Amino acid sequence: MSEAYFRVESGALGPEENFLSLDDILMSHEKLPVRTETAMPRLGAFFLDRSGGAETDNAVPQGSKLELPLWLAKGLFDNKRRILSVELPKIYQEGWRTVFSADANVVDLHKMGPHFYGFGSQLLHFDSPENADISQSLLQTFIGRFRRIMDSSQNAYNEDTSALVARLDEMERGLFQTGQKGLNDFQCWEKGQASQITASNLVQNYKKRKFTDIED
Amino acid sequence: MDAAEVEFLAEKELVTIIPNFSLDKIYLIGGDLGPFNPGLPVEVPLWLAINLKQRQKCRLLPPEWMDVEKLEKIRDHERKEETFTPMPSPYYMELTKLLLNHASDNIPKADEIRTLVKDMWDTRIAKLRVSADSFVRQQEAHAKLDNLTLMEINTSGTFLTQALNHMYKLRTNLQPSESTQSQDF
Numbered sequence: 484m485s486e487a488y489f490r491v492e493s494g495a496l497g498p499e500e501n502f503l504s505l506d507d508i509l510m511s512h513e514k515l516p517v518r519t520e521t522a523m524p525r526l527g528a529f530f531l532d533r534s535g536g537a538e539t540d541n542a543v544p545q546g547s548k549l550e551l552p553l554w555l556a557k558g559l560f561d562n563k564r565r566i567l568s569v570e571l572p573k574i575y576q577e578g579w580r581t582v583f584s585a586d587a588n589v590v591d592l593h594k595m596g597p598h599f600y601g602f603g604s605q606l607l608h609f610d611s612p613e614n615a616d617i618s619q620s621l622l623q624t625f626i627g628r629f630r631r632i633m634d635s636s637q638n639a640y641n642e643d644t645s646a647l648v649a650r651l652d653e654m655e656r657g658l659f660q661t662g663q664k665g666l667n668d669f670q671c672w673e674k675g676q677a678s679q680i681t682a683s684n685l686v687q688n689y690k691k692r693k694f695t696d697i698e699d
Numbered sequence: 700m701d702a703a704e705v706e707f708l709a710e711k712e713l714v715t716i717i718p719n720f721s722l723d724k725i726y727l728i729g730g731d732l733g734p735f736n737p738g739l740p741v742e743v744p745l746w747l748a749i750n751l752k753q754r755q756k757c758r759l760l761p762p763e764w765m766d767v768e769k770l771e772k773i774r775d776h777e778r779k780e781e782t783f784t785p786m787p788s789p790y791y792m793e794l795t796k797l798l799l800n801h802a803s804d805n806i807p808k809a810d811e812i813r814t815l816v817k818d819m820w821d822t823r824i825a826k827l828r829v830s831a832d833s834f835v836r837q838q839e840a841h842a843k844l845d846n847l848t849l850m851e852i853n854t855s856g857t858f859l860t861q862a863l864n865h866m867y868k869l870r871t872n873l874q875p876s877e878s879t880q881s882q883d884f
Contacts, residue, residue: 497871619873637828654865657861668854677702
């Protein structure tokens with residue numbers, strides 16, 4: 484209750500994203516490799532190297548490979564697969580899945596797409612035959628990395644934490660911040676700062692004018 | 700919960716003081732506070748004790764568990780056991796902090812007591828982390844932890860519940876989802 488602003492949580496891990504969540508908006512902007520199953524008229528203006536040329540009405544021919552953001556791919560995807568077929572990005576495929584199961588802690592999840600878990604969970608909507616393996620791999624990766632996140636977030640007090648969070652993805656960074664907040668709260672209480680009145684961080688930037696200024 | 704809120708709850712604990720003023724029995728909503736006679740010990744809630752001490756109207760007596768040998772025994776017992784041992788008071792952390800900050804002149808060997816209590820706290824928090832990690836690793840459905848105090852739960856609780864929430868969502872993805880409504884063009 485001492486928070487000034489409550490952010491809308493990301494729903495990406497669950498069945499559907501939250502429309503108003505900023506994290507989800509950023510996550511669904513990541514690109515996904517797709518293959519068109521039908522020709523798309525006039526889209527060739529955007530993908531000049533793939534278009535069929537002016538005589539086919541600048542269409543993107545069937546079977547060409549594009550990279551579309553997740554929100555667009557999800558909207559166009561249909562169970563009868565008339566428009567798109569989705570390929571899984573490399574990190575959700577067999578090869579990387581074995582790397583994760585071997586040791587999840589060494590992987591730099593921030594480089595692999597900063598929204599590894601969210602994007603992976605939303606990928607399950609595309610009905611790939613590997614869905615069960617992907618979701619199992621996401622879960623096991625998280626479990627494997629949990630210990631390190633917990634230890635580093637609960638022990639780093641008043642330090643520069645950029646080295647610790649560098650290899651975490653966005654969801655893990657949120658967890659790290661929660662852990663840090665718990666730790667800072669406790670330390671601040673122990674030092675006695677909890678009973679001191681401090682300016683709220685909402686108004687710290689307001690420059691108060693002196694009374695004499697107002698009088699002039 | 701904030702740490703400050705837990706401290707507020709801890710201030711209801713009774714401690715013994717020796718007042719230097721006299722006052723008849725006072726009747727408060729929470730209970731009666733017995734007559735105050737100078738030099739005679741009386742039991743009052745911690746909030747009143749701290750307030751009287753700050754106004755220099757009393758002398759605080761340390762609780763009987765706040766003694767170096769006893770705390771050393773408890774600390775060693777805590778280090779040996781793998782589970783949590785019962786603590787001398789469910790609010791040992793808050794009592795230590797408040798009493799040692801406001802009344803360290805009434806408590807013998809205050810620094811050692813502070814160090815011992817901090818050791819006990821660190822041991823217990825470490826045990827809590829190990830148990831949280833094994834809980835997550837084996838994806839247990841529920842766990843039971845005896846003898847945890849509210850302050851310990853409060854410090855690590857938010858992180859643990861958030862992590863378990865994420866894990867739960869990832870786990871429900873394992874079940875094949877029922878087909879969502881899709882529009883036909």
